[in-house]
Amino acid sequence: MNLYSFAKTVVYTALNPVYRFEVIGADKFPKEGGILLCANHIAALDPPVVGINAPRPVNFMAKEELFQIPILKSILPGVHAFPVKRGMSDRDALRRAIKLLKDGEVVGLFPEGTRSKDGELGKGFSGAGFFALRGEANVVPCAIIGPYKPFKRLKVVYGEMIDMQPFRDRKASAEEVTEVIMDHIKQLLDQHNTK
Template sequence: MNTFYAICSKASFLYYKIFFKLELIGRENIDRNQNYIICGNHSSLHDPFLLGGVLPLQAHFMSKKENFKYKIVGWVLKKVWVFPVDRDGNDIKAIKTALTILNKKDNLALFPEGTRNKGVEPLPVKSGVALFAVRTKTPILPVTIDSNFKLFSRVRVIFHEPVVLEAYYNQKVASETLERLSQEIMDGIYKSIENVKLENL
């Protein structure tokens, strides 16, 4: 148990609980004895702080390397289990770090689109999520974050049922297939956003 992480997570949860109408759906889908690849949509700078606060387990977060350029910020990020990734290419070091985390049965959290998306349609994603899941035989926990993050507005977080890609374990899977599987997961995440918006019309 990372004490500093736990303190920051609790503080984050209290912030969103106090200043927003926080609604958590599907927490029963999370098995605390299981590790996951946690992936969600990314529309705001709030997303990683919110996710770190509402998850009932600790996770290593993947974040763009630019966030580590200031030493004090980089130090804090590392303290809360964040590690850098170069979004401009295939960052082998980040990939190896992610695989090591999952092989140790820790949790990995990432935003597969790699950048913020204000729309209700997913951006194209690479094979990462499915690749990590197949290589390490780890379930994927899709998460939908739905909010405009205006003070005292609703923040809805939906934890979907885990996705297990067991049919692809112990196989050599083509990158096109992995990309398709990753994209299908993101499509499901965004479908929930569309449904929420329709309910509010």
């Protein structure tokens, strides 16, 4: 068992009894090909929750500072995290994400860029559309429906894959593609939010 699989098992075993995950749509997740996995962002635990419930390994960008912490520096690469400098255009991180997508991997992204303070879906940054177009990948929208409260059910919904080829064919803008992605996430939230 590699570090990613081991960590996934450990984190799932720790979190599932607390948050009682209800996972929807994982059976429709594409089994191969580059996938940009785009989710709403409501809590600090979102990356591991999306990652442990996804059927394929997910690569996430993590802030560079985390890679300077001795124990994390050796663990993070093993769980498919790679560093990104915040507050600036980090060309190395951009290139890394695009290469992963072109190589048929899954890259996880939160298009809002930061956690929602009120739980409502915010505006997505154009980076999501940029990666989807330039990475020659398709997109899987994901909705995390909380709240994160102990022993309350937490839903993780993976939507139908969005085929990006028509957008590439007509040279759609990154902004337009991001809006499409956010609309799909909103539809999942509206459809599955039963509160």
